[in-house]
Amino acid sequence: MSLFVIFPARNEGKTIAQCIEIARKSKFKPEILVVDGNSGDNTKKEAREAGAIVIRQSKNIYPAKGTAMRDGVKEAIKRGAKQILFLDADIINLTPEWVDLLAEPVIEKACDMSRGYYRRAEYDGAVTKLVAKPLSGVFFPEISHFNQPLSGEICATAELFKTLLKSRDWPDGWGVDIWLLIESAMRDNQITEIYLGTKVHTSRQEYLVDVIRLSKMAEQVSLTTFKEAIKYKRIGNLKNVHL
Numbered sequence: 001m002s003l004f005v006i007f008p009a010r011n012e013g014k015t016i017a018q019c020i021e022i023a024r025k026s027k028f029k030p031e032i033l034v035v036d037g038n039s040g041d042n043t044k045k046e047a048r049e050a051g052a053i054v055i056r057q058s059k060n061i062y063p064a065k066g067t068a069m070r071d072g073v074k075e076a077i078k079r080g081a082k083q084i085l086f087l088d089a090d091i092i093n094l095t096p097e098w099v100d101l102l103a104e105p106v107i108e109k110a111c112d113m114s115r116g117y118y119r120r121a122e123y124d125g126a127v128t129k130l131v132a133k134p135l136s137g138v139f140f141p142e143i144s145h146f147n148q149p150l151s152g153e154i155c156a157t158a159e160l161f162k163t164l165l166k167s168r169d170w171p172d173g174w175g176v177d178i179w180l181l182i183e184s185a186m187r188d189n190q191i192t193e194i195y196l197g198t199k200v201h202t203s204r205q206e207y208l209v210d211v212i213r214l215s216k217m218a219e220q221v222s223l224t225t226f227k228e229a230i231k232y233k234r235i236g237n238l239k240n241v242h243l
């Protein structure tokens with residue numbers, strides 16, 4: 001067994017060390033990898049001091065959560081990962097059980113991918129509620145039952161990630177989460193959603209100041225979903241939409 005926990009992280013110096021220490025307490029004793037997005041703060045130093053392997057994302061672009069995840073998958077596979085689990089690095093209330101709950105069904109081969117879902121504050125998850133769920137519901141009804149199609153907390157077999165790595169259209173930015181879900185579902189993988197309780201994370205504070213900070217994410221999630229709809233010949237589903 002070789003579980004890798006990967007944190008894509010950009011300017012998460014305040015939370016990354018604690019996240020690493022908590023993830024490491026999982027009963028599965030994971031390796032921890034941080035993919036730094038050229039942070040201007042002390043993220044790298046904090047991560048190294050907390051004992052994580054730290055690599056730098058391969059492209060100097062932003063937003064690049066997708067690039068960071070792709071780089072992380074490649075590095076983990078190179079180091080012998082059998083299962084790969086992603087966590088956001090800005091979570092304040094992470095517990096080792098999150099890792100245990102997500103990793104267990106994948107390690108036990110009960111599914112190919114597990115995905116965290118949570119109870120979220122009313123004003124949290126706006127892009128999920130207003131963009132990802134309605135759009136993916138039209139084009140990909142087979143994933144409409146997922147509560148959190150943009151969950152950053154997911155685990156999958158290295159085998160599944162290896163097949164996804166072969167795809168040329170792995171998104172660089174915020175489209176990556178919905179892309180991973182759609183692609184995994186369309187390739188007939190077994191996907192389970194697991195309740196993790198409440199998620200408290202710092203990124204929410206930013207867009208409470210101004211919702212415009214979510215516009216790039218909304219744009220990239222919707223355009224990724226449309227591209228996938230074209231790829232899988234689902235654009236015709238629009239005919240059935242009553243407006």
Ligand SMILES: Nc1nc2c(ncn2[C@@H]2O[C@H](COP(=O)(O)OP(=O)(O)OP(=O)(O)O)[C@@H](O)[C@H]2O)c(=O)[nH]1
Nearest residue numbers: 008009010035036037063064065068088089090203
């Ligand atoms: N390496 C890298 N990591 C990034 C980049 N953009 C975001 N991340 C990380 O990806 C994770 C998720 O980003 P957040 O800003 O928390 O966004 P989110 O919580 O998914 O979205 P909201 O619910 O809308 O806040 C965090 O650990 C970020 O630090 C990037 O360009 N490069």
Ligand SMILES: [Mg+2]
Nearest residue numbers: 088090201203
């Ligand atoms: Mg966040």
